[in-house]
Amino acid sequence: MNKESKSYTLLYTMALVMIVGSALAYTAITLKDRQQANIDADKMRQILASVRITPAADSIVESYRHYITDSYVVDASGNRLEGDNAFDVNVGAQMRLPGGERELPVYVCTLADGSEKYILPLYGSGLWGPIWGYVSLDSDAAVVYDAYFAHQGETPGLGAEIQKPAFSSQFVGKRIFLDDRFMPVTVVKAGRAPSDGRDYVDAVSGATITSKGVADMLDNCLLPYRAFLENLSRQNQTH
Amino acid sequence: MENLNLFIRSIFIDNMIFAYFLGMCSFIAVSKNVATAFGLGVAVTFMLAITVPANYLITTYVLGPGALVWAGPEFADVDLSFLSLIVFIAVIASLTQLVEMVVEKYSPSLYASLGIFLPLIAVNCAILGGSLFMQQRGFDSVATSFCAGSGWGIGWLLAITAVAAVRERVAAYSNVPAPLRGVGITFIITALMGIAFMSFLGIKI
Amino acid sequence: MAEKISNRKVFFNPFSKDNPVLVQILGICSVLAVTVKLAPALAMGLSVIAVLAFSNVIISILRKTIPTNIRIIVQLVVVAGLVVIVSQLLQAYAYDVSKQLSVFISLIITNCILMGRLEAFAMANRPWPSFLDGVGNGIGYTIILVSVAFFRELLGSGTLFGFRVVPQALYDAGYVDNGLMILPPMALVVVACIIWVQRSFNKDLQEK
Numbered sequence: 001m002n003k004e005s006k007s008y009t010l011l012y013t014m015a016l017v018m019i020v021g022s023a024l025a026y027t028a029i030t031l032k033d034r035q036q037a038n039i040d041a042d043k044m045r046q047i048l049a050s051v052r053i054t055p056a057a058d059s060i061v062e063s064y065r066h067y068i069t070d071s072y073v074v075d076a077s078g079n080r081l082e083g084d085n086a087f088d089v090n091v092g093a094q095m096r097l098p099g100g101e102r103e104l105p106v107y108v109c110t111l112a113d114g115s116e117k118y119i120l121p122l123y124g125s126g127l128w129g130p131i132w133g134y135v136s137l138d139s140d141a142a143v144v145y146d147a148y149f150a151h152q153g154e155t156p157g158l159g160a161e162i163q164k165p166a167f168s169s170q171f172v173g174k175r176i177f178l179d180d181r182f183m184p185v186t187v188v189k190a191g192r193a194p195s196d197g198r199d200y201v202d203a204v205s206g207a208t209i210t211s212k213g214v215a216d217m218l219d220n221c222l223l224p225y226r227a228f229l230e231n232l233s234r235q236n237q238t239h
Numbered sequence: 240m241e242n243l244n245l246f247i248r249s250i251f252i253d254n255m256i257f258a259y260f261l262g263m264c265s266f267i268a269v270s271k272n273v274a275t276a277f278g279l280g281v282a283v284t285f286m287l288a289i290t291v292p293a294n295y296l297i298t299t300y301v302l303g304p305g306a307l308v309w310a311g312p313e314f315a316d317v318d319l320s321f322l323s324l325i326v327f328i329a330v331i332a333s334l335t336q337l338v339e340m341v342v343e344k345y346s347p348s349l350y351a352s353l354g355i356f357l358p359l360i361a362v363n364c365a366i367l368g369g370s371l372f373m374q375q376r377g378f379d380s381v382a383t384s385f386c387a388g389s390g391w392g393i394g395w396l397l398a399i400t401a402v403a404a405v406r407e408r409v410a411a412y413s414n415v416p417a418p419l420r421g422v423g424i425t426f427i428i429t430a431l432m433g434i435a436f437m438s439f440l441g442i443k444i
Numbered sequence: 445m446a447e448k449i450s451n452r453k454v455f456f457n458p459f460s461k462d463n464p465v466l467v468q469i470l471g472i473c474s475v476l477a478v479t480v481k482l483a484p485a486l487a488m489g490l491s492v493i494a495v496l497a498f499s500n501v502i503i504s505i506l507r508k509t510i511p512t513n514i515r516i517i518v519q520l521v522v523v524a525g526l527v528v529i530v531s532q533l534l535q536a537y538a539y540d541v542s543k544q545l546s547v548f549i550s551l552i553i554t555n556c557i558l559m560g561r562l563e564a565f566a567m568a569n570r571p572w573p574s575f576l577d578g579v580g581n582g583i584g585y586t587i588i589l590v591s592v593a594f595f596r597e598l599l600g601s602g603t604l605f606g607f608r609v610v611p612q613a614l615y616d617a618g619y620v621d622n623g624l625m626i627l628p629p630m631a632l633v634v635v636a637c638i639i640w641v642q643r644s645f646n647k648d649l650q651e652k
Contacts, residue, residue, distance in 0.1 A: 009511040016518060020325070020525040027529050028321035031536040038539035092377075127440065128253075129376065156480055156626040157600075209440070260628060263472035264556040321532065324550050325524040332517055361516065364473045364554040371550055417650045418643030419636065422469055426636035433629035 043087070044068075050134035050148035051109050051117050068119075070108035076100045078227030091123040091221075092130065099224040106228070109136065117145050118232065120225060124217025127209040128153040131162065131217065135171065141233040144185060147171040149214065159210030170201035176222070177233065184222040187215040242386040249390025252440060253372075255365045256398035257433035262365030266399055267425055271410075276403035277396070284392030286338070286360050287369045290331050291388030292381045294370040297326060327370045332361045365395055402429055455576040458584035460646075464557045465588040466639050467649060471557040475589055476631040477548050482605050484544040485593035489586025491534070491545075493579060495526045495552055496561060500578035502526075503566040510567075519562045520553065527552045557585055592634045600625030 044064040048055065055063040071086035076099060086105035094102045107119040116139040123132045133149035146169065149162040161167055174185040176199070183198040189211075190202040203211030255261045262283065269279045300309065302323045307314035343350045360366060369391050378384045405428050409415065415424050464470045471492075478488045502522050503510075510518050531549045534542035542549065552558065561581055566574045597603055599622045602610035610619065624630055643649050 004511055004513070009514055012509070012511055013514060013517075016521055020521055021322070024321055024325070024525060024528055027532050031532050034536040035532070035539075038535065042539060042543075157623045258628065260473050260476040260631075261551070263476070264470060267469050267472065321528060324528050324531075324553065325521065328520050328524050328553055329517070332520060361520070364551050367554045368473075368551060416640070418640045420650060423636045423639040423643070426632040426639070430629035430632035430636070433632070434627070437627070437629075 040087075046148055046150060047107055047119055047121075047134050048109075050119055050136045050146055051111065052146050053109075067109050067111070068107050069110040069116075072106055074104045074106055074225075074228045076102065076104070076224045076227060078229075078231045091121045091132070095123050095220065099220075102224055104225055104228065106225075107134075115139065120222065122149075122217050122221040124213050124220060126151055126154050126162075126213040127159050127207070128155070131210065131213055133168075133214075133217070135218070135222070137176070137229070139232070140236040141229040142175060142177060144171045144174045144176065151210070154210050155207065158204065158207040161204045161207065162210060162214060167201075167204060174199040174201065176229070182223070182226045182229065184218045186218065187211045242382055245383060246386040246390040249387045250394040250397065251436065253391065254394040254398060254436055255368065255391050256395055256402075256429065257436040259368065261368040262363045262395060265360075265363050266395075266402070266429075267422060270399050270403040270406055270425065272407055273400060273403045276399045280392075280396030280399045282360055283363060283365060283395050284389065286331070286335060286363075286366050287392035287395070288385060288389040289338075290327075290334055290366055291369045291373050291391075292384040293334065294327050294330055295373055295378060295381060295384035297330065298323060298374055302326060323374060324371075327367060328361075331366050331370070335361045365391065398429075398432070401432060405432075451573055451576050454573050455580040458577075458581040459587065460584075460642065463584045463588065463642075464560070464581045465585055465635070466642050468557075468560065470560050471555045471585055472635070473551060473555070475585075475592060475635060476628060478545060479589060479593040479596055479631050479634075480600065480626055481544075481597050482590065482593045484541060485589045486586070487534070487538065487541040488545055488548065489582070489589045491530050491549060492552055492555065492557070492585055493582030495523065495530055496558055496582040496585075497575055497578035499523045499526050499558060500561060500566040500574040501571050503562050504569060504571045504574035507567050515567075516559075519559060523558050523562070524553050557581060588635070588638065591638065592631055595634050596625050596631065600630075 041060045045055070045060050048060070048064060048067065051067070053063060053067055073081045073084040073086050073089060075081055081103060084103060086107060089103050089105045091105070094104075105121055109117045109119055111117060117136045118139065118141065119134050119136045121132070121134055123130065125131060129152040131149065131151040131154065133147060135147040136145040137143070138145050149168055151160060151163060154160045154162065171185060176182065176184055178198055183196065186194050186198060186200045187203050188194055188200050189208075190205060194200050252258065256263070256266060265279060270276050298320075301307065302319045304318040304320065305315050307317050307319075339350075369388055372391075373384050373387065378387065402425065406425060409424060409428070419427075458464055460466075462468070465472065465475055479485045499519075499522050503519060506518070506522075527550060530552075531542065534545070534549065561577060565577045569577070594604070597605075598609065602608060602615075602621050610621075
């Protein structure tokens, strides 16, 4: 058979594409569940990290089920949306919608001492790519319990520092309501203070854009929760 | 405005050579003199500007999760994204071939100056990298993909021309230690330029 | 050219004398991007060894049947298929590593080492030598990757494989990690230094 003929080339290409295509489809399908499980476990790990729970790699799902006692989706007026699973909400995609129309996931974590923390997801952009995180609030929504930030490709040693506890632990105990006004924590250059008097943390020095990204992310992501948080603080504060 | 910003960013900040080191193989091999370097740069720019939007369309309408909805509601759950890599590379290889044929037919003079570089391009990581970044960052329109693609291309062109210019001088006038001559000193030149390009960080239009 | 070379040479030459990165200047792109830390560098090296060895064998088996005019496309498709499989496996069994390598694992496809070896060796040799050539070149590539990562992680973060090796006492005495080493351009300088050392010993590799 002439291997330079047109029909041979054509048949060869088709056979090759069929074989490679089916091999790929087979791997993709057989590994899909495992990959999804990894992605979910990674998300659970991050959610737990925002309440200072760091389980070993093989017990992430277990501790998530143990500590995260409730999760739901609210809308911008603070009403619960039925039928939506908080875990499945794509926060990045929601951020493209106007604040009033977003689906806002809330995770409720019950710690070993019985206290409840409310965990809210964040999503924004840094210098090189997306940054995201989770911030946990005390049950009266008055102060931040702790926070966790992550990034895709910020500069190591500069923007990437937001992932380290040295940065995120600054958020502990910061207020988000000042005299009943809702003002998320912001990030400013070390040694300065924001003009509107709200609580703030120090930016990572040398990483202006990433720090600004975190500040914008906190504003953009938390402001839609305003109604929900006001309800929360009214319910739980009086005791 | 958003797109203009992205375009400028892609040239200076997200520079394919200085920030990501993509397309280094042909970059090192072809940066010996300015004229050839410029020729390859133009070819890379052109290919990036057409392959990124082309692959964007393919991702959005064929490969992405739920992208086949237009073909009928029963396709809504189909997710072919595991094929994207192989499709990207095929699109790049065939577009390269196509451009080569078109240029050869309609502009022999352009072909004479550009043609020899086109086969090099199918395996230039900057081109595939452009499409992969497009997918990873979730660009949302053809215009955005085009701006980023052409920006990356121009950035690559800028980098290779600048380094070629320096290399010409270094080869003629500098007394470089023998073991560093050629490749070694090119790496160092590129590194220094990369550090210089970092001062563009944070530019916003 | 290669018919007379012994299998041993095929396997060991790429380690230094014929190193794909230092001498053939192939596959630089990924060397620079994934060498901030040792762990991803090693994972990348192993992935390249696997893809290179298997694609060499497959192309070598197919070499008599491939029509010449679609040769490059056939090679690309085989490599792309293998790369996707490796990246899917990493996502399933080593998720953290796959997150760190992100798009660079996909860029193995355009890693010139692959196309270079397929064209230069696998198309002309039998499967077993091709396999050795693939593994040898893969190891040569990994050696460079790991040694660049070694210097960058040690000097840039004071750690190796994530474990702290620079003692705390040194930091207390005023030592600081060199933040510059973490930045991408320094990878180029480290590679240049390795080339410098290697070419001082192998005088015949020096240019001009």
